Amino acid sequence: MEKSMHLEPLLRMRVDLGNRYPIGLIPKGRRNVWQLGGGTVEGPRIKGTVAPVGGEFELIDQEGVFHIDVRLVIVTHDMANIFVQYFGVANTTPQAAAKYKAGETVDFGETYFATQPRFETSHARYSWLNHVMAVAEGRGDGRAVEYLMYQCVPDQSIGLARADSVFKFDG
Numbered sequence: 001m002e003k004s005m006h007l008e009p010l011l012r013m014r015v016d017l018g019n020r021y022p023i024g025l026i027p028k029g030r031r032n033v034w035q036l037g038g039g040t041v042e043g044p045r046i047k048g049t050v051a052p053v054g055g056e057f058e059l060i061d062q063e064g065v066f067h068i069d070v071r072l073v074i075v076t077h078d079m080a081n082i083f084v085q086y087f088g089v090a091n092t093t094p095q096a097a098a099k100y101k102a103g104e105t106v107d108f109g110e111t112y113f114a115t116q117p118r119f120e121t122s123h124a125r126y127s128w129l130n131h132v133m134a135v136a137e138g139r140g141d142g143r144a145v146e147y148l149m150y151q152c153v154p155d156q157s158i159g160l161a162r163a164d165s166v167f168k169f170d171g
Contacts, residue, residue: 007150010134011043014146015050015072029061039144041074046126048076056145066090068115080123088115090138105141108148113138117149 018035039050054072068088096111119129
């Protein structure tokens with residue numbers, strides 16, 4: 001089978017959670033705001049820390065699905081500042097929810113937890129991040145959230161004929 005895109009490891013990030021500020025029940029669900037307490041970042045082309053600024057603006061909908069909205073700053077080992085924003089979804093199984101409540105670690109893949117990070121920086125060494133399309137999978141333990149982030153890399157186009165056989169339109 002032809003490849004049309006693959007994922008390359010971009011970075012691993014641990015974000016320590018600070019205080020939780022429950023906003024409560026609102027028309028769209030239950031809102032919580034989490035203060036970020038710092039963290040670590042490491043990848044093939046980047047190493048640094050998560051600055052203790054920013055936050056996670058979590059919305060839990062009527063079905064118990066977590067809608068994630070995070071904004072933070074990575075400070076690299078060479079003092080570049082990188083703004084990161086990501087939106088995502090965590091659809092937690094009852095087993096994973098019980099582990100979170102008990103303070104246990106929920107592993108990657110134990111629950112559906114996916115985000116789409118975006119990066120902004122003015123630092124020349126990391127300017128390539130401004131144009132990266134990334135996806136991430138997450139896990140947590142109630143004290144921190146950890147992400148494995150990947151860069152989406154196009155290979156060769158699958159072509160129109162192959163696209164027509166894979167993605168069929170009705171009508």
